[in-house]
Amino acid sequence: MAILWIVVAALACLLAIARFNTYKPNVKRVELKVAHSLNGKRLNILHLTDLHMEKCSIQPQALLRLVQGERIDLIALTGDYLDTKEMTGRFLQYLDALASLKPRYGMYAVFGNHDYVIADHLPYLKREMEKRHCVVLQNEHRTVSLEEGTDLHIIGIDDYFTGRSDVDRAFRGVNGKGIRLVLTHDPNIVLEMKSVSFDYLLSGHLHGGQIHWPKPYHLKRMGKLPHLKIIRGLHYHRNRAFYISEGLGQTGLNLRLRSRPEITFHTLCESMEKSTV
Numbered sequence: 001m002a003i004l005w006i007v008v009a010a011l012a013c014l015l016a017i018a019r020f021n022t023y024k025p026n027v028k029r030v031e032l033k034v035a036h037s038l039n040g041k042r043l044n045i046l047h048l049t050d051l052h053m054e055k056c057s058i059q060p061q062a063l064l065r066l067v068q069g070e071r072i073d074l075i076a077l078t079g080d081y082l083d084t085k086e087m088t089g090r091f092l093q094y095l096d097a098l099a100s101l102k103p104r105y106g107m108y109a110v111f112g113n114h115d116y117v118i119a120d121h122l123p124y125l126k127r128e129m130e131k132r133h134c135v136v137l138q139n140e141h142r143t144v145s146l147e148e149g150t151d152l153h154i155i156g157i158d159d160y161f162t163g164r165s166d167v168d169r170a171f172r173g174v175n176g177k178g179i180r181l182v183l184t185h186d187p188n189i190v191l192e193m194k195s196v197s198f199d200y201l202l203s204g205h206l207h208g209g210q211i212h213w214p215k216p217y218h219l220k221r222m223g224k225l226p227h228l229k230i231i232r233g234l235h236y237h238r239n240r241a242f243y244i245s246e247g248l249g250q251t252g253l254n255l256r257l258r259s260r261p262e263i264t265f266h267t268l269c270e271s272m273e274k275s276t277v
Contacts, residue, residue, distance in 0.1 A: 014257070015255065017257070018211075018253075018255035018256055018257045019254065019255055021255070021256040021257070021259070021260050021261075022055075022057040022250055022254055022255065022256050022261060023057045023058070024260055024261070025058055025066065025248065025260060025261035025262060025263050026246075026260045026261070026262050026263070027066055027067075027263045027264075027265070028262055028263070028264045028265070029264075029265045029266075029267070030234055030243060030264065030265070030266045030267070031266075031267045031269060032199075032200055032234075032241055032266065032267070032268055032269070033268075033269055033270065033271035034179055034199045034200070034268050034269070034270065034271060035199075035271050036150050036178065036179050036199070036270065037148075037149055037150050037270060038146070038148040038149070038150065038268070038269065038270040039148050039149045039270075040270065041147075041148045041269075041270075042267050042268065042269045043073050043074070043146065043148065043152070043179075043267070043268040043269075044070070044071050044072055044073045044074075044265060044266075044267050045072075045073065045074045045075070045076055045181075045202075045265070045266040045267075045268070046067060046070070046072045046074070046075045046076070046098075046101075046103070046263070046264075046265060047075075047076045047077075047078070047202050047243070047245055047263075047264040047265075047266055048075070048076075048077055048078075048098075048245075048248055048263065048264075049077065049078040049079060049080065049112075049185070049202075049203070049204030049205075049245045049247050049248070050078075050079070050080040050112070050204045050205065050207060050245070050246075050247025050248060050249055050251075051077075051080070051081050051082075051091065051094060051247075051248045051249045052080055052081075052082070052083075052114065052247070052248075052249030052250055052251050053081060053082040053084075053087035053090045053091045053094075053249065054082065054083065054084060054087055054249075054251075055249055055250040055251060055252075055253075055254040056248060056249030056250070057249075057250075057254065057261070058248055058249075058261060060093050060094045060096070060097035061097070063094070063097060063098075063248075063263070064097050064100070064101075066263055067101065067263065070265065072101050072103045072104070073103060073104045073105050074103050074104070074105045074106065074107070074108070074152075074154075075098055075101065075103045075106075075107040075108070075134075076107075076108055076109075076154075076181075076183050076202050077098075077107065077108070077109035077110070077134070077183075078109075078110055078112070078183050078184065078185050078202055078203055078204045078245070079109075079110050079111050079112025079113075079114075079115060079159065079184075079185030079204060079205070080112035080113065080114040080115060080185060080204065080205070080247070080249075080251075081111075081112075081114075081115055081125075082114070082115065082118070083114040083115065083117040083118060084117075084118065085118055085121050088121070088124075088125060088128070091125075092128055092129075092132070095107075095128075095129060095132045095134055096132060098134075099132045099133055099134070104147075105144050105146070105152065106133060106134075106135060106144070107132075107133060107134040107135065108134070108135045108136075108137060108142070108154050108156065108183060109129060109134050109135070109136050109137070109156075109183070110136070110137055110138070110156040110157065110158065110159070110183045110184055110185055111136070111138065111158065111159055111185065112159050112161070112185035112186070112204070112205065113159050113161040113162045113185065113186070113205075114251065115159075116159060116162050116164070135154075136156075137154070137155070137156020137170075137183065138156065138158045138164075139156070139157060139158045139164075139165070139166040139167075139169040139170040140156060140169070140170060141153055141154060141155040141156065141170060141171065141173070141174055142154050143174075143178070150177070150178050150179060151175075151177060151178030151179070152178060152179045152181060153174045153175075153178050153179065153180045153181065154181050154183065155170050155171060155174065155180060155181065155182045155183070155198065156170060156182075156183045156184070157170045157182060157183070157184040157189060158170075158184075159184075159185050159186060160184065160185070160186040160188055160189040160192075161185070161186040161188075161205065161222075161223075165184070165189055165192075167189070167192070167193055167195070167196060168195070168196075171196045179199050179200075179268065180197065180198040180199050180200075181198070181199065181200050181201075181202070182198045182200070182201040182202070182242075183201075183202055183203075184201065184202075184203050185203060185204060185205050186203065186205045186223065187201070187203035187204075187205060187206070187225055187230075187242055187244045188205075188222075188223035188224055188225050190203075190225075190237050190240070190242045191224055191225070191237065193240075194238070197240070198240055199240075199241070199268075200241050200242070200243070200266070200268065201240070201241070201242035201243070202242075202243050202245070202266070203242065203243065203244050203245070204244065204245045204246075204247045205222070205244070205247075206219060206222060206225070206226065206231045206232065206244055206246075207246055207247050207250070207251070207259060208231055208232035208244075208246030208247070208259040208260075208262070209231055209232075209258065209259050210246075210250060210251070210252075210255075210256055210257075210259050211253065211255060211256070211257050211259075212257055212258035212259045213257040213258050216231060219231060225244075230244070231244065232244050232245070232246050232259075243264070243266065245262050245264050246259055246260065246261065246262040247261065247262060248261045248262065248263065249261070
């Protein structure tokens with residue numbers, strides 16, 4: 001009986017820690033050199049993904065406090081915001097908060113597999129997002145001219161997990177000059193992008209395992225990358241950089257073990273190499 005109580009107490013403690021972790025996001029910083037001229041300046045991107053409104057412990061005002069005082073040139077959102085229509089209002093509160101940061105070059109978003117659970121609701125959600133100056137990209141791109149002296153191509157590839165990606169369509173019309181920043185939800189698509197070049201790809205989807213104890217066995221059905229032990233952080237494939245964020249919210253159980261919610265600042269700066277694109 002004593003052993004049983006010890007086991008129960010240990011499990012209760014583990015669950016309490018896992019729940020507590022959902023309230024304690026990591027603010028991560030990544031610096032990447034790109035082979036394009038930025039006139040010695042830097043481009044700062046705030047990246048958020050997998051907000052999962054149904055199970056997100058970070059409130060909008062708490063999020064603002066965590067990024068307060070940061071220079072933000074662009075906000076990138078890479079999908080899985082909600083999977084029930086009832087959470088629309090809560091998600092739009094987060095967008096209102098992010099819009100108040102007034103990123104110099106705007107806010108851009110793609111959808112993820114959970115968003116497509118309510119596919120019939122997405123046209124309405126997209127309109128509401130764009131009312132808040134958030135450009136939603138579905139296999140398309142936008143080009144902005146940076147004050148630093150080059151173009152930034154923001155390429156949004158629709159969700160790979162649900163079979164909605166069209167890489168060729170997303171890149172159609174992107175010229176050979178400028179920085180190519182790809183936004184997409186499922187990072188597994190990077191293994192299929194042999195016909196196009198890009199400088200950096202931002203994604204989410206894998207939650208860093210979320211319940212990463214003792215190992216994230218449940219991710220084996222989530223594509224090839226987990227089999228390669230690639231589930232979070234900065235990686236390279238065919239000499240092209242891609243990043244997998246652990247996400248802000250949770251799915252399934254509102255718990256995290258050996259994984260924390262993530263807010264990421266990516267800084268692009270100029271390398272001395274010439275672009276080959």
